[in-house]
Amino acid sequence: MEEVMSMIFQGLKLVKELESSLPEKSLEALSTSLDEITRTFGDANERLKIVLEFRNSVVVSCSDQLLMQNEPGLMQEYWLRCGGSTSSQGTEAMTPRQIMAVEDGRRNLTPAERSGGSSSNPSTPRQRRRKNEGGEHVVLMAALRTGNINLPPDDNHTWRKYGQKEILGSKFPRAYYRCTHQKLYNCPAKKQVQRLNDDPFTFRVTYRGSHTCHTYSTASAAAPTTPVTTSFSLDYGPPFFDMADAMMFGSSGIGANMDIYPFNDPSHHDDHCYRRSEDGDDGDK
DNA sequence: GTAATTTGACCATG
DNA sequence: CATGGTCAAATTAC
Structure with a gap:
């Protein structure tokens, strides 16, 4: 069975x-x-x-049943093992529909897009305090339907929250995170997490700056029992479960949206990140 | 004791 | 001046 699993993980x-x-x-x-x-x-x-055939009528464990039923089950198992972070049980209600869209990292979002269009004056777009430094990468991610939906989805990196703010026109506050290893590795990666007004189960996650630390959260690092080489997620490494989820829920979940799917888009290959300019992204005040 | 989070204040930007 | 992004002291968690 382990061999089968190994092959499945290889396929994944x-x-x-x-x-x-x-x-x-x-x-x-x-x-x-x-x-x-x-x-x-x-x-x-x-x-x-x-x-x-070998086992035939042998009673199988619950998890094995899961794996043997169908490929979606395998996917779900994979999802759980590979960092589906929370809710190790009771995944049936979770329907982890995931990444739905990625907007090009180099595009500035208008305030209307940011705040859901309720900006007081849409004709005068307000920008962030800092000018666009090149890399911005917006991803929509589904919250877990069970457990604490306030927790943003795990994305295989460890983040430290450094701020939270009420945003005009948004029902939910925006949380600001930076890489835990910012100091250790001078890693400039940051992200903002905001729940959508019309769908509190969905987070808009905006990534800025690339990880230079190449370290991962414990959840994902410990996840695959098979030592899957994770070269594919060195950068932003969107959740492991995205593609798996697309496959298992593609017909019922996000379905038609999958065509805008290249969320792993490394378009932000700008490696400005390793160098914090004198402008001082932050920290050097 | 250390690390992470919270939260009010500060500041850059348009 | 309003707003969003960040800082940093206080608080909380481990």
């Missing part, structure tokens, strides 16, 4: 790799990747059938 890894390189993938390469993924899962399935 391939999926993830495909996902991260999707935007610039040629059709040929895409086909090759899909073949590889299909073959990997097919092999896993073959192995699984052998295992099933």
Whole structure:
């Protein structure tokens, strides 16, 4: 069974790799990747059938049942193992629909977009205090439906909250985070987390600056029992579960939105991050 | 004791 | 001047 799991994780890894390189993938390469993924899962399935035959009527554990039922189940297991952070049980109500859209990192959002359009004067866009420093990466993420929905989704990095503010036109405050390792590694990564007015189960997460620390939260670091090489998530590393979720809930979850899916878009390859200019992003006041 | 979070104040920007 | 982003002291959690 472990071998099967290993193959499944291998397949998921391939999926993830495909996902991260999707935007610039040629059709040929895409086909090759899909073949590889299909073959990997097919092999896993073959192995699984052998295992099933072997076990036959043996009572299986709950988790094994989960894994054997179907691929979505496997995905869910994977999701749990790979940093679906909270709610280790009772995932049935969770429906972790996830990443839905990414806006190009270099685009400035208008206040109307930020605040849901209720800005007092839409014709005079207000900007952040700091000018756009190049990399901004907006992702919509679903909150967990169980447990504390106030917790932002785990994204495989450790963040330290440094501020929270009521935003005009927003029902919910915006939380400001920076990388825990900001000082240790001079890591400039930051993010803002805000719940949407019309959907409190969805967070708009705005990332700024790239991680230079390349360290991960304990949850995700400890997650895969199979030592999946995580080269694909070195940067912002959106949650592990995004693609898996897309696959398992694609038909019922976010469905049609998946075409705007390249959330792993490394378009913010600006590595301005390693250098904090004299302008002083913060800290050097 | 250390690290993280909270929260009011400060400040840059338009 | 209003607003959003950040700082930093106080508080809380581990």
